[in-house]
Every structure is written in C-alpha cells, then in structure tokens.
Amino acid sequence: MIPAQFDYVAPKTIDEAIGLLAQHPDEAKILAGGHSLIPAMKLRLAMPQVLIDIGRIKDLAYIKEEGDQIRIGATTTHYQLESSDRLREICPLLPACAAQIGDVQVRNKGTIGGSLAHSDPAGDWPAAIIALGAELVAVSAGGERVIKADDFFVDMLTTALKPGEILREIRVTTPAGRLGQSYLKVAQPASGFAVVGVAVSLTRDSGGACQSAGIGITGVASKAYRASAVEQAISGSGLDDQTVADAATHAADGVSVNGDLYASEAYRRHLAQVYTRRAIQAAAASAK
Numbered sequence: 001m002i003p004a005q006f007d008y009v010a011p012k013t014i015d016e017a018i019g020l021l022a023q024h025p026d027e028a029k030i031l032a033g034g035h036s037l038i039p040a041m042k043l044r045l046a047m048p049q050v051l052i053d054i055g056r057i058k059d060l061a062y063i064k065e066e067g068d069q070i071r072i073g074a075t076t077t078h079y080q081l082e083s084s085d086r087l088r089e090i091c092p093l094l095p096a097c098a099a100q101i102g103d104v105q106v107r108n109k110g111t112i113g114g115s116l117a118h119s120d121p122a123g124d125w126p127a128a129i130i131a132l133g134a135e136l137v138a139v140s141a142g143g144e145r146v147i148k149a150d151d152f153f154v155d156m157l158t159t160a161l162k163p164g165e166i167l168r169e170i171r172v173t174t175p176a177g178r179l180g181q182s183y184l185k186v187a188q189p190a191s192g193f194a195v196v197g198v199a200v201s202l203t204r205d206s207g208g209a210c211q212s213a214g215i216g217i218t219g220v221a222s223k224a225y226r227a228s229a230v231e232q233a234i235s236g237s238g239l240d241d242q243t244v245a246d247a248a249t250h251a252a253d254g255v256s257v258n259g260d261l262y263a264s265e266a267y268r269r270h271l272a273q274v275y276t277r278r279a280i281q282a283a284a285a286s287a288k
C-alpha cells in the first residue's frame, strides 16, 4: 500500500503543465483529484516517476456559459457540479450524475476531467457525457483538438487522449426545448461505482412526441456506450410505457456484457434493461 518513489511538480498554468508533460513523455502522469490515480499507485498498478499536479491551476476549475454551450473546466470537482443551481436549471443531468458519485469526500476531491480521462468502466460521468453528446477539449504542445464524447472512450481505462495531451474542458450544448433528463444507477454498495448506470437526455416536440434522445450507459461493458438502438426505438414515439419498455430491451444490444462476483452477465443485462426503462420514464415525466 506504499507507492513507488516519484517526483511531484505543481504547475501554476496549463501551459506549464503541457511543457512538463512534454519533458517527461513516458514517465509522467497528470494528477487531478487523485482519487483513482493514488489508489492505483498504492497498489503499484501505476508507477509514474513524475506527478504533474494540475489541481493547483486556478483557472482550470469552472462552470460557465458561452453562447449556446456550457463549458466545464477539467478540474471542476464532482461537488462543484452537484451544487450548481444554474446547472440544475439548464442541464439537471450534470448535478444528478455528480450527486451519485461515491461519497462526499470523493466528490469534494474527484474531478470530472480525472474521471473522464480515467475511463473506469463503472464510472458515472462517461454515461452522462455520452447522453449529452458533449465535446472534450484536449491540449498539448501541438495545440488543441476537440474530441466527441462518442469517440473519447476507447476501452477499459483507455481514452482517445494521446501521450502529451491534457483534457482541458468539457463542452455541452445547452439543452433547449421541452427537456427531460435523468440519471439512475445501481451502485456497488461498498464503493458507489455503477453496477449499471443510465443517463438520459430527451426532448419532446409541441405534440409531446420524443424529438431527440441521448442515452449513455455505464457499468455494463468494458467502457460506457451510447444505447443507439434504444434511442432510435423511442424517437418520434409518444414515450408511452409500452414503447419505452420495448425499447429498453435493447439496452445492451451489440455490447459484451461484464459478469463479476457482484453481478453475473445475465443479471447485469437485466438491470441495464430495467434501469434504462426507468431512466427514460423519469426523463419523459420531467419533460414539461
């Protein structure tokens, strides 16, 4: 439970952090809230020689609105997102997801950027970020690039971030119209991680039919994914119970479902279907 020896640096700006990462391409790791990296280091699953602590860069933690976008800095903590009154108003899925992460200590230190960059298959944020069709901004010595949430999660603990890149910002198009959102999960009782977590963001048209639907699912497979078959099955419908129940049977279509000591493959698939149905119904009910 004691990490291997490492050096620690605390840059004051993102440019300084990028420079440090470029100087140590193979041996450095970014440290944000430390709530995934430090446990991994204690178990010696990760043994970086240099830790670049971006948690002390002041202008990297923010929630702001620019044009039609909500912009979230990478080191914004789960708690800052959970407690934002403005987000509750304009994009309630974000605080709802944040509020269900771990416990209050984890939420006080853990960051949205760290969680996304870690790509834990049972992490909560990836489901919400996919449902919202967010964009992730990565920066490196070579400049900036924008990665769509659908392309960001590559596999278990693997993202589209390249060596030398730091996730700087998450951008969400501010949802408009008759919006309904929800995040429901079955939490692992010890850690709080998602055995199954389902994020839904949908809108209804003036007649009440489902105009758009984004559904992200975590905990089920090696990475979070978009439940495209479910989205298609509810689009254009009146979101009546039978349509939603039928659509939810497709929650794990096309993915290889995990089985472990806590939930077998069959049980997890069942939970994915049940929680997808409930999450859509909750979102539909709130779309006024």
Ligand SMILES: Cc1cc2nc3c(=O)[nH]c(=O)nc-3n(C[C@H](O)[C@H](O)[C@H](O)COP(=O)(O)OP(=O)(O)OC[C@H]3O[C@@H](n4cnc5c(N)ncnc54)[C@H](O)[C@@H]3O)c2cc1C
Pocket (backbone or CB within 6 Å): 029, 030, 031, 032, 033, 034, 035, 036, 037, 038, 039, 054, 074, 075, 100, 101, 102, 103, 106, 109, 110, 111, 112, 113, 114, 115, 117, 118, 120, 122, 123, 124, 125, 161, 165, 166, 167, 168, 191, 192, 193, 194
């Ligand atoms: C007891 C406990 C319970 C938890 N329960 C839950 C839960 O219920 N749901 C859940 O989703 N999570 C849970 N977590 C994980 C928690 O949310 C972490 O905070 C999160 O996964 C990682 O964020 P962090 O800021 O702590 O990142 P760190 O641990 O600092 O970093 C994680 C990884 O991301 C990299 N990284 C960090 N920031 C960046 C960046 N901006 N750009 C590029 N790479 C970066 C690091 O190099 C490292 O590889 C739990 C953790 C603990 C200890």
